Amino acid sequence: MEAVPKRPLDRHVHGSQHTQTTFQAHPRVAEGAGMTTAGKAPGLAQANLIAIPKDWAYDFLLFTHRNPKPCPVLDVLDAGETVSALKPDADVRTHAPRYRIWEHGELVAEPENATEHWRDDLVTFLIGCSFTFETALTNAGVPLRHVEQGRNVAMFVTDIQCRPAGRLHGPMVVSMRWVPESLVDIAHKVTALMPSVHGAPVGAGDPKMLGIDDVHAPDFGDAVEPEPGDVPMFWACGVTPQAVLMKSKPPFAITHAPGQMFVTDMPDFAYRVG
């Protein structure tokens, strides 16, 4: 498996090159392929993580309500709390494989352990992740090309602007999966039943309708190769808060690294309706 060339993270986001530079300072992550929890915890719900100062927590919680497709909230901890009811034996500062530390919208570090960056005024949010519906897709006969190829899912910043909330604004991020054309309908149906982990896709077919120029050059995660007859399907993605951090520049935040999720103890079935 070869490393996938990275494009600037901020291609659509703030148009400068510094994030690229920051990334080159973290070669292990910049290596790209394979650094993911996708396919590693079948049957369990996985979560995006963002911890933000209490002073920004209302704006963020409001943002999630106004943008439920990319930001379905699974849990909110009290300020300073480090254990979620969704994974009682784990510390939210260490359980994800890798974290990102943000200052004023800039990515400043990507540690495996976020404890030394912790502050007691941080409010941690766990947000649904589309990896949670991948077991259901598999059970329905939908192949997962990124898992087959041992890669992270491909994620893209779209030209869809989220609905702002207080000081927070920014574009929606989506994950992309190659799906055989004959299975697009079933993939839609299976995921629509799991709205807490992003639900139905926001688009399928033409990446340009989401403002995505090149489906082989993701903004986050890995490029994934299609099989003949595959079409791209796009789901709202819990990396959206990271695009919002870049745009809105709160003074401090901690997130997981894209694709390197907080794996919960919750069965994926708990997030299925009907």
Next chain:
Amino acid sequence: MEAVPKRPLDRHVHGSQHTQTTFQAHPRVAEGAGMTTAGKAPGLAQANLIAIPKDWAYDFLLFTHRNPKPCPVLDVLDAGETVSALKPDADVRTHAPRYRIWEHGELVAEPENATEHWRDDLVTFLIGCSFTFETALTNAGVPLRHVEQGRNVAMFVTDIQCRPAGRLHGPMVVSMRWVPESLVDIAHKVTALMPSVHGAPVGAGDPKMLGIDDVHAPDFGDAVEPEPGDVPMFWACGVTPQAVLMKSKPPFAITHAPGQMFVTDMPDFAYRVG
């Protein structure tokens, strides 16, 4: 149609009689039967409403996240805002048929127009209402006894405690519908697909499992008569915030009156998944 005798609103809530007294001061509402938007706006989503001072908004928003069954949020306005995107031509202070004004957990007035009680620090929340799935139930062949009888739905305070958030805590309220036993499964299936308007029922059959002593003596709304072979089904209810107000006693709040909802312009189908 005869008026339904009221039991103290606070039967399970704070154990005193004053709410009963307050109710007697509002005879038009105390008349009970028929004062409802149930069945009056088929195909449109209806919403519960609560406006609470900005200082309490984070606690409330967190409460809704921690209790998504009774409190699925459809919209959150900014402080002082009086128009929701879900009903752009209406004022949230006048569009519901009747409001409740709360001070320190006490019901102090029930006006048809809440404008004179408005404060610019109020943050308005619109919360999903189970009336929204009633058209889907009808379409699936499930009769609605309360609509047939021209009554409000029956609502009960349960012994299920919600998950607290900040200063807010209190019991879950449920709505009850009589459903022919042969249609219980389809009623479950239809409503499970609409999680934003309370989703699947929280119980069916024995009211005692929810701490409800007498299914003919609701805490809010009207008593509804079953037909032979009907069993009671219970759904989490957006009147829960009112039970929480009684218990948690924030200094001020405005809500709709139970069953007299804020009718939106949104098609009910918008809140259906799958």
